[in-house]
Amino acid sequence: MSKVQPGQCSNDARGMIPWYVNGTLSDAEAALVREHIDVCSDCQTDVGLHTRIHAAVIENDVSPITPKTSASDILSGDGAARSRSTPSVGNTRQSMAVAAGLAILGVALIAWLIVDRNIENTNRQFQTATSAETGANIDYVLQLRFDAGVSEQQRREIVAQMDDVVKWTTVFSGDYEIHVRLSAPTFVALEQYRLRAESISGVQSAEFTALQLPMR
Amino acid sequence: MMSVRTGTSGNSKDAGEQRLLLRIADNDRDAFDELFNSYHRRLFTFLFRLTRSHGAAEELTNDVLLTVWKDAGGFRGESKPSSWILGIAYRKALAHLRKRKVHLVPFVEQKAAVDENGARLEREDWVRQSIDALPPKQKLTVMLVYFLGLSCAETAKVCGVPPSTVKTRMFHARKKMKDYLVESRDPEGWQKEFGDE
Numbered sequence: 038m039s040k041v042q043p044g045q046c047s048n049d050a051r052g053m054i055p056w057y058v059n060g061t062l063s064d065a066e067a068a069l070v071r072e073h074i075d076v077c078s079d080c081q082t083d084v085g086l087h088t089r090i091h092a093a094v095i096e097n098d099v100s101p102i103t104p105k106t107s108a109s110d111i112l113s114g115d116g117a118a119r120s121r122s123t124p125s126v127g128n129t130r131q132s133m134a135v136a137a138g139l140a141i142l143g144v145a146l147i148a149w150l151i152v153d154r155n156i157e158n159t160n161r162q163f164q165t166a167t168s169a170e171t172g173a174n175i176d177y178v179l180q181l182r183f184d185a186g187v188s189e190q191q192r193r194e195i196v197a198q199m200d201d202v203v204k205w206t207t208v209f210s211g212d213y214e215i216h217v218r219l220s221a222p223t224f225v226a227l228e229q230y231r232l233r234a235e236s237i238s239g240v241q242s243a244e245f246t247a248l249q250l251p252m253r
Numbered sequence: 254m255m256s257v258r259t260g261t262s263g264n265s266k267d268a269g270e271q272r273l274l275l276r277i278a279d280n281d282r283d284a285f286d287e288l289f290n291s292y293h294r295r296l297f298t299f300l301f302r303l304t305r306s307h308g309a310a311e312e313l314t315n316d317v318l319l320t321v322w323k324d325a326g327g328f329r330g331e332s333k334p335s336s337w338i339l340g341i342a343y344r345k346a347l348a349h350l351r352k353r354k355v356h357l358v359p360f361v362e363q364k365a366a367v368d369e370n371g372a373r374l375e376r377e378d379w380v381r382q383s384i385d386a387l388p389p390k391q392k393l394t395v396m397l398v399y400f401l402g403l404s405c406a407e408t409a410k411v412c413g414v415p416p417s418t419v420k421t422r423m424f425h426a427r428k429k430m431k432d433y434l435v436e437s438r439d440p441e442g443w444q445k446e447f448g449d450e
Contacts, residue, residue, distance in 0.1 A: 051424075052420040109282075
């Protein structure tokens, strides 16, 4: 097969390169692509670029902590809605009933938080061990929730206070998720950073929800 | 590292999932529980990588699974169950990506990494940022092909378009990413590797 001049490739094999890279072509198709790549510098470049894209997507991207939703949460509507609104209260009797219910819920919530925090700490320790082993930078995702009444402008100002380590932010339903980069993070450094975020006036809570794994 | 591949699933797995969908169509909660266990984490991770938002990914995942519960009776068996479920995820993710607000910090303003892995780290960041910068349909197609490892035919089924459209999307995505990498971000490094055609 003769060499293809740069910029002159119009071979069908070029359109199959993404699937050559992800390994889903049949043996015959893969052989066709391989044969063409040998004589086409444009497609050699394409294979290099697609391989890099594939690696960035599949190997080293953000690994989120899966939420603790269950199948029954979804069917009951809890998982789908995750409403943060407080219940409306009608007459006094209803108010008292709701207050009593909330008190019980509050106690249960505190107990759950204590247990949950221990689980979270375990997660973070595991993650920190991972970063300590590699010594590389790791990106973490910190979810910020705000007190009611904090305006969009104020939210942006709060996020700006953390911008020494922020890579990018995502906004969803008024919450901010800050992707931060910490150099060789330790559990103490992570906790200090989280507490620093939580100590800012207007911030209701700050929790790490994901981490981005280091390069191999 | 986690690798999610649906492209190699066998016929027995498909048959099992088809039976699950039939049972779900009959309001069998145990069947839904089983399907939930095999899809929840995979869908959540896929949607998180698309949206870069834990909250959005959680809501979208739950929404997809709720739609599976409600619409299982509408599954006609013309595609694999996984393609049908991913098709629901594709349409919901597409709607979300079209209306979302994302604030990306310009890379040039970020502090340079100082460790010896820094240069490579930043280069991989650019690849990710170039994916984030793609139009929604191209971004979703790239993620279906590279994150979920779907074949061209499977990707076409999930997206509801002909295979030729999938190839065109991948071609344009590659071109946009290359332009982004070569011209905007790291002229020296990327020019050397993926210079002008």
